[in-house]
Amino acid sequence: MIQDIFMPALSSTMTEGKIVSWSKSPGDKVEKGETVVVVESDKADMDVESFHEGYLATILVEAGDTAPVGAPIALIAETEAEIEQAKQQPVSSQQSAPKQATISVTAATVATPVLTTTTAQNGNGRTMVSPRARKLAKQLKVDLKTLQGSGPNGRIVGTDVEQAAGKVSAPTPVATQITTAPTPAPAPKAVTGGSTVPLNTLQQAVVRNMVASLQVPTYHLAYTITTDALDKLYKQIKSKGVTMTALLAKAVAITLTNHTLLNSSYTASGILNPGAINIAVAVAMPDGGLITPVLQHADQLDIYSLSRQWKDLVARARTKQLQPEEYNSGTFTISNLGMFGVDSFDAILPPGTGSILAIGASNPQPVANAEGFIGVQHQMKVNITCDHRIIYGAEAAAFLRDLAKLIQTEPHSLTL
Numbered sequence: 001m002i003q004d005i006f007m008p009a010l011s012s013t014m015t016e017g018k019i020v021s022w023s024k025s026p027g028d029k030v031e032k033g034e035t036v037v038v039v040e041s042d043k044a045d046m047d048v049e050s051f052h053e054g055y056l057a058t059i060l061v062e063a064g065d066t067a068p069v070g071a072p073i074a075l076i077a078e079t080e081a082e083i084e085q086a087k088q089q090p091v092s093s094q095q096s097a098p099k100q101a102t103i104s105v106t107a108a109t110v111a112t113p114v115l116t117t118t119t120a121q122n123g124n125g126r127t128m129v130s131p132r133a134r135k136l137a138k139q140l141k142v143d144l145k146t147l148q149g150s151g152p153n154g155r156i157v158g159t160d161v162e163q164a165a166g167k168v169s170a171p172t173p174v175a176t177q178i179t180t181a182p183t184p185a186p187a188p189k190a191v192t193g194g195s196t197v198p199l200n201t202l203q204q205a206v207v208r209n210m211v212a213s214l215q216v217p218t219y220h221l222a223y224t225i226t227t228d229a230l231d232k233l234y235k236q237i238k239s240k241g242v243t244m245t246a247l248l249a250k251a252v253a254i255t256l257t258n259h260t261l262l263n264s265s266y267t268a269s270g271i272l273n274p275g276a277i278n279i280a281v282a283v284a285m286p287d288g289g290l291i292t293p294v295l296q297h298a299d300q301l302d303i304y305s306l307s308r309q310w311k312d313l314v315a316r317a318r319t320k321q322l323q324p325e326e327y328n329s330g331t332f333t334i335s336n337l338g339m340f341g342v343d344s345f346d347a348i349l350p351p352g353t354g355s356i357l358a359i360g361a362s363n364p365q366p367v368a369n370a371e372g373f374i375g376v377q378h379q380m381k382v383n384i385t386c387d388h389r390i391i392y393g394a395e396a397a398a399f400l401r402d403l404a405k406l407i408q409t410e411p412h413s414l415t416l
Contacts (some may be wrong), residue, residue, distance in 0.1 A: 002058065002089065004072040005050070005074040007061075007067045007071055007073050008039065009070075013406075015065060015208075016201075017067065018040040019063045019066070020040045020061050021037070023047075026056055026058055029281050030050050030054055030056055032050060032053045035048065036056065037073070040201050044327075050076065055077045055078075055080055055082075056076060057082070057087060058086060061073040064113075075269070132155045132158040133160060140165040142164050142165055142317055160174050166221050189327070199249040202288065202291065206290060211371075213350065217387070217388045218349050218386060220346045222381055223384075224381050225382060225407050226404075227411065228377055230408075230411045237303070238308040244335065244391070245281060245310055245334075248334060249335065250301075250303055250414045253332075254268045256298055257277065259297060259395065259399040262386070262396065262399045265352055265387070266389045274331045277297065277299045278330050279298040280292035280329075281293060281333070281334045282318055283314055290332060293310075294327060295309060296329060313326060332353065333353055333355070333356040335357070337360065338380060342361060344360045345358050355384060355391065358384070359380065360383075382403075384396050
């Protein structure tokens with residue numbers, strides 16, 4: 001029997017995956033539960049394991065290429081005698097009967113639907129086309145129907161398109177329709193000498209999330225918080241491994257215990273109260289994009305455990321080793337650009353949450369007290385973005401007021 005390996009859905013937002021590397025080569029023996037391929041999802045690299053014992057017959061999607069969720073990426077033969085048969089047979093995803101993906105993921109088993117792969121017609125019938133080849137063909141204006149594939153089973157790959165690109169004539173310009181409208185200004189000349197860098201999977205996920213967020217009716221509130229007491233506490237316990245991020249996350253989590261609506265989110269059936277306070281903190285990735293590692297149950301952990309957990313999450317996030325629940329379970333988000341010297345900014349609300357707090361830098365400011373005397377205090381501006389469908393301005397303002405009170409007058413409670 002010959003089995004397909006399909007591109008798994010490693011997260012709820014994933015629509016396609018990129019092959020990072022194949023752990024097996026064609027002809028290699030594959031044990032049940034053994035890692036066959038590493039797939040890059042929108043947030044992390046995940047090992048994909050085989051549900052079946054057999055032999056890796058042929059690879060349909062090479063390392064570096066992408067494929068839609070549910071598309072076949074390789075074939076597994078039950079016996080060595082079936083390897084050649086597998087190389088010659090049509091891809092089973094073209095059959096009408098759906099079947100479950102014959103893979104599993106180390107983090108969790110994921111069932112994925114079978115999708116029809118992108119194909120191009122040639123004289124012998126339907127020929128497989130790799131996603132990269134299809135993208136190149138569109139960019140270089142190459143007609144896939146004129147190509148003979150050099151990949152497995154006659155599959156058209158990127159090099160086939162690149163070799164044919166020099167033979168393609170430039171498209172005929174479309175004649176401009178003559179109207180009575182004023183002659184438009186000439187279009188600016190295209191910039192030459194530049195290059196286009198494709199978005200990686202993480203950046204593509206950020207794009208999808210941000211576009212979705214713009215459909216939500218939001219508003220912004222700003223608040224100025226004096227940080228002298230918090231800064232003093234930080235200097236006292238910094239040597240014990242405490243981070244400022246953990247202190248801010250802890251302060252937000254404690255304040256949320258009295259403002260649970262700020263920790264909720266909108267659903268079609270009503271307001272979802274998650275029952276836990278999980279603080280997600282935005283982190284920039286070295287190769288572009290951002291990820292939000294989650295400090296789960298941040299209100300219940302002591303500041304030292306929270307700091308150790310945060311350092312571990314950041315280290316594993318930057319090597320793409322986080323499990324899905326470690327970056328997609330946040331109920332309230334913090335974005336701290338103050339560490340880069342940014343004074344104030346508004347953050348975009350992440351999908352599936354009700355609030356995000358943007359934290360600016362703490363800088364010395366001249367401040368007048370109640371008696372009119374001028375002094376210098378360190379102050380930071382925070383801006384909250386809320387989903388107006390469930391959180392109204394007065395509720396968000398009360399949250400900011402109590403957060404400021406905690407940071408300004410009761411920061412020692414963060415160590416209890």
